[in-house]
Structure formats: C-alpha cells, structure tokens
Amino acid sequence: EVQLVESGGGLVKPGGSLRLSCAASGFTFNKGWMSWVRQAPGKGLEWVGRIKSKTDGETTDYAAPAKGRFMISRDDSKNTLYLQLNSLRTEDTAVYYCTLDGIWQLERLSSYYYYHGMDVWGQGTTVTVSS
C-alpha cells in the first residue's frame, strides 16, 4: 500500500523556521515526483511546490508565495521528502500535505501528452505561525 506520513509541524513564531518531513512507503520513492500542498484553516487548497525524481534532474518548482522562503528536498536513501520553511509569516499557518504526483501519458488527437495530478496524499501536518 502506498503511504505518505508527514511530520514536523508545530507552533513557530513569525520569522522562524521549521522543517517538515514526509516518510514514503509502498512505492519506488526514487522514481516519484513529489509535491507539497497546503490548506489554511477554513480555506481552499494551495499548491506549494514540487520536486522531480533524481533521474529527471531533481529540479524544484515553487508557487510564488513559496519562492525564496521555502525549499523542497529529498533523500532517496531514506525514502523521505522534506519542506524547509523559512521566514515564516502568520499567513503560512496551514495543514501541509505531501503528495505523490501521478503522471499519465494519454493520446489526444493522434498525439501523446503527459498529464500530472496529485495522486496520493498524506494525512497532513499542521504548522501554526503565531507570536
């Protein structure tokens, strides 16, 4: 069974830092593209960023609010994904989910295209930024 388990959330003061972890099992982690998605209390979902597999360059992409403050990394030897949160603001208060991205190749109009989606989700870890 594919499983993602986040940890590391907690209460932190504005300007502080936190590192979230996501332990993966049940699939070949080093081949997976992984994302972080967050959800502020009572609000909708917000994509935070993504890291590709090492084979695909281990490159990272971030949403605008995360650029320059957050960093996604992975340790394939430990089957673990990380999200380093720096310079935290009260508006970063949220449940943070890690996800395994699904990648599907589909035929459309005689050509093949790759589609991405958040296929498997962890249960989330809560980050509260408050003084």
Next chain:
Amino acid sequence: DIQMTQSPSSLSASVGDRVTITCRTSQSINTYLNWYQQKPGKAPRLLIYAASSLQSGVPSRFSGSGSGTDFTLTISSLQPEDFATYYCQQSYSTPPEYTFGQGTKLEIK
C-alpha cells in the same frame, strides 16, 4: 497566472440527484484539469485527471468533461458518501504553478 473559478461555491442536493460543478479558467488549458474530493478533516482524493479520465478506484457515477477554459464534474446519482468539497486544479502551467479552484461545498438538502 491562470485563475480558476468554480461555480457554484456551495450546493444543496439530495441523495439520487444528478449534480454538476463547473470550473472555468482564465486562459485555455487544453485538458490539463484535475478534480479532487475532500471530506472534513481528511486529505483530498484525486477523482478525475486530464479533464475526463477516471482515477482508479473512483466510482463510475463521477465523470468529467470539457477542454479549453470550461470544465464540468458530474455526479450522476448522489450517494451519501459524496457530500464533500470538490476542487478543480490546472496542471497546464510551465513552469508549474498548479492553481486550484476555490472549492464547491456539496451539502445534503
């Protein structure tokens, strides 16, 4: 940035009803559109990817359609377990900025 607008924001319906939720994007995204279901206190679940492909394990009463800027999620006959919040998400942007719609809360009438 691609803006996502879902309608309605909330919806009341009864078991057995046919329900349609709409997602509109600010620019064409071909069929790079996903739908998720989220129940209170739970993580979201992928229902539909590539606008119309049903994710494995998702009941066939769920279906998706659309391309370009207008998309729909249809539940053909509502079941009690379908009352939840539904989100659309685009995966078109390069570099990726996978924005979500604001959500549609489906409640029991």
